Amino acid sequence: MDKQIYTPITSEVTAQLHAGDYVYLSGRLYVARDAAHKRLTEALERGEELPIDLKDATIYYMGPSPAREGRPIGSAGPTTASRMDKYAPRLMDLGQKAMIGKGKRTPEVIDAIVRNQGVYFAAIGGAGALLSKCIKKSKLICYGDLGAEALLEIEVENLPVIVVVDREGNNLYETALEAYRS
Amino acid sequence: MMRTISSEEITKNIKEMCIEACHFLTKDMDAALKQAQTSEQSPIGKKILGQLQENLTVAGEEMIPICQDTGMAVVFLEIGQEVHVEGASIEDAVNEGVRQGYSEGFLRKSVVGDPILRENTKDNTPAVIHYSLVPGDRMKITVAPKGFGSENMSRIFMLKPADGLEGVKNAILTAVRDAGPNACPPMVVGVGIGGTFEKSAILAKQALTREIGSVSPLPHIQELEAEMLRKVNCLGIGPGGLGGTTTALAVHINTYPTHIAGLPVAVNICCHVNRHAVREL
Numbered sequence: 001m002d003k004q005i006y007t008p009i010t011s012e013v014t015a016q017l018h019a020g021d022y023v024y025l026s027g028r029l030y031v032a033r034d035a036a037h038k039r040l041t042e043a044l045e046r047g048e049e050l051p052i053d054l055k056d057a058t059i060y061y062m063g064p065s066p067a068r069e070g071r072p073i074g075s076a077g078p079t080t081a082s083r084m085d086k087y088a089p090r091l092m093d094l095g096q097k098a099m100i101g102k103g104k105r106t107p108e109v110i111d112a113i114v115r116n117q118g119v120y121f122a123a124i125g126g127a128g129a130l131l132s133k134c135i136k137k138s139k140l141i142c143y144g145d146l147g148a149e150a151l152l153e154i155e156v157e158n159l160p161v162i163v164v165v166d167r168e169g170n171n172l173y174e175t176a177l178e179a180y181r182s
Numbered sequence: 183m184m185r186t187i188s189s190e191e192i193t194k195n196i197k198e199m200c201i202e203a204c205h206f207l208t209k210d211m212d213a214a215l216k217q218a219q220t221s222e223q224s225p226i227g228k229k230i231l232g233q234l235q236e237n238l239t240v241a242g243e244e245m246i247p248i249c250q251d252t253g254m255a256v257v258f259l260e261i262g263q264e265v266h267v268e269g270a271s272i273e274d275a276v277n278e279g280v281r282q283g284y285s286e287g288f289l290r291k292s293v294v295g296d297p298i299l300r301e302n303t304k305d306n307t308p309a310v311i312h313y314s315l316v317p318g319d320r321m322k323i324t325v326a327p328k329g330f331g332s333e334n335m336s337r338i339f340m341l342k343p344a345d346g347l348e349g350v351k352n353a354i355l356t357a358v359r360d361a362g363p364n365a366c367p368p369m370v371v372g373v374g375i376g377g378t379f380e381k382s383a384i385l386a387k388q389a390l391t392r393e394i395g396s397v398s399p400l401p402h403i404q405e406l407e408a409e410m411l412r413k414v415n416c417l418g419i420g421p422g423g424l425g426g427t428t429t430a431l432a433v434h435i436n437t438y439p440t441h442i443a444g445l446p447v448a449v450n451i452c453c454h455v456n457r458h459a460v461r462e463l
Contacts, residue, residue: 075250103364125366129241176425181418
């Protein structure tokens with residue numbers, strides 16, 4: 001079923017989302033991938049305050065290509081989420097609600113989704129040019145020295161994503177295959 | 183007679199080919215993706231394949247890379263024995279081309295200089311270069327920027343002769359099944375069978391640069407390619423891994439003689455953005 005939702009993605013929003021839903025997402029979200037997650041986790045280890053507010057936050061696992069002049073961002077599709085599996089449960093426990101990426105997650109991440117009434121969306125892998133058209137603004141938050149791996153805040157309009165793991169723990173990657181396996 | 187090619191000419195071509203490959207798929211890839219859209223059985227799979235078509239249109243018209251992961255530059259050089267390169271070393275000429283292409287083409291710099299220390303080299307160098315010497319006075323260049331979503335899902339299986347053909351089939355299916363949604367299906371599956379540990383991997387990488395729909399010259403391998411494509415597409419993974427009948431667009435298998443004690447099988451998986459540009463100087 002197609003749905004329109006807006007950030008912040010709260011528990012009220014995730015209550016309406018089910019594995020398999022096709023969702024158009026609008027609003028502000030963070031962009032971070034491997035190296036930024038490592039730095040966020042290291043900051044937590046040192047007891048420092050994080051540079052972003054995790055409450056009801058959505059993190060898009062993505063590292064864009066450079067923007068041409070006059071454009072907010074370059075190509076901007078999802079990266080493989082499993083590389084963030086080591087870091088995600090801790091951030092979810094601190095308030096993050098939603099993740100956007102592509103690919104399988106570990107049982108630990110799925111548990112963290114259920115425990116925190118979160119959600120994991122997949123965006124279309126390898127459709128970075130098309131998805132970049134949904135990004136209206138982009139702002140560097142921190143870790144600029146990481147280049148493509150810097151932590152950004154972006155504003156999206158109708159970013160197409162699919163609910164893969166919902167807060168009940170249903171996993172579309174497992175169920176969807178059954179229908180076409182032969 | 184030796185023919186001279188200047189290092190500047192190599193650099194200029196590599197630069198253009200990096201930019202071209204990251205914005206335009208080759209005709210055979212394009213045709214295979216269009217064909218998949220008609221044959222795909224799942225509604226969501228069809229929808230995703232439609233969006234991949236739109237993505238290619240936007241990429242070409244607005245010069246936005248097809249995928250943000252513009253890869254590590256893999257370069258195959260088939261150098262004629264009668265070619266003399268003048269100027270910089272071939273390696274420097276290739277890397278300079280990558281440097282210029284990734285900067286001028288607004289491509290993502292995705293290479294770290296040391297795998298442990300992980301500091302970005304900021305110009306996507308160095309490339310991974312495979313050289314071969316061939317008869318003649320030409321130089322054939324293939325630039326294949328390789329994304330790591332699918333590279334990470336690639337595998338090498340050091341099978342034993344007793345594992346036989348069944349073992350090879352299982353290895354391919356295991357690699358594709360494990361890759362699933364992570365490798366951005368529909369994928370192209372490059373398989374290398376035989377040789378040594380590293381030879382099988384290079385064969386698999388070369389298999390990815392073959393034209394989609396091309397078949398092995400060996401009848402028994404041609405049969406295996408067709409059977410594996412059928413079986414891979416029965417796994418149910420589908421476009422985006424969200425279920426469907428198009429998990430792979432092609433299975434290409436390259437082979438080489440091997441040792442009496444061994445049966446290496448390398449499976450190099452590429453996403454639907456199976457990029458390469460080919461030129462002959």
